[in-house]
């Protein structure tokens with residue numbers, strides 16, 4: 485059922501939870517526009533409850549400044565554009581142009597549903613190489629079927645007037661002319677508008693992470709139609725491929741081990757070394773006897789028993805113990821042969837880091 489409209493102009497704003505999209509909303513609220521925000525979720529974003537993420541919980545700003553946020557998971561629609569983006573991938577597996585088109589299409593559907601007048605994004609001209617070049621905006625809007633309807637308040641003065649500006653729903657004079665990668669104007673505006681708690685700009689989208697992207701590419705090469713469990717496992721542990729049909733994932737720490745166990749299905753082969761600090765290892769695909777022995781030697785290598793000449797590795801599934809094998813910890817040179825990582829990627833980038841600024845996946 486369509487909502488009944490108030491006299492105030494109404495807009496649907498795409499909200500990532502980052503600084504720019506929040507500012508875009510605040511700029512319009514200041515003009516008396518009724519703004520409803522929509523936050524899109526994908527399998528490749530961070531958990532919005534993770535405060536180090538750029539797509540973190542958008543609610544604090546919504547609560548503080550009094551606007552509604554609707555959450556919308558793009559699920560399979562997003563997976564399709566990751567696999568086959570019409571406009572290609574960016575530097576990694578990020579299909580940014582197709583992603584923007586999809587989000588605008590979905591936002592337009594919501595706009596029509598609630599009887600809003602236009603759409604709003606926090607995009608800044610020239611800030612990102614792929615989707616925020618000047619010539620990209622009209623093309624993206626055209627492809628999404630929202631030509632003239634997308635107001636980008638932070639760069640509006642550098643762009644042709646949109647329909648809401650032409651109709652006088654929005655005062656163009658009170659919009660901005662930000663451009664480029666500098667964040668200083670946004671930070672000054674945030675201070676002016678009383679927005680004091682906002683995340684750092686670096687990515688919450690795992691598709692921009694080189695290690696994660698390489699793993700995803702590997703997965704899609706050997707399984708073009710992966711299930712959700714395989715997608716979720718990409719962000720956990722160390723990844724090795726022993727054959728087109730077998731992948732081994734070894735936990736790095738307690739959190740990884742718990743996640744591996746939570747993603748495992750009852751058929752999956754799991755491993756650990758009992759009695760010492762040990763990773764949990766999961767084998768996905770259809771492992772041979774040789775694959776199982778390689779996985780056992782990897783589990784031994786990453787356990788606290790790695791200096792012992794022979795290590796007993798327990799094989800189990802969620803249904804219980806299946807047996808024990810005795811193995812020698814795998815040599816590092818062999819380990820590297822199986823590791824799923826771009827050989828061009830500098831070693832420094834392959835190390836695990838999870839800082840406040842970005843989420844990076846360890847190889």
Ligand code: SF4
Nearest residue numbers: 578579580583689691
């Ligand atoms: S970085 Fe990820 S979420 Fe952001 S536009 Fe690109 S694909 Fe979409």
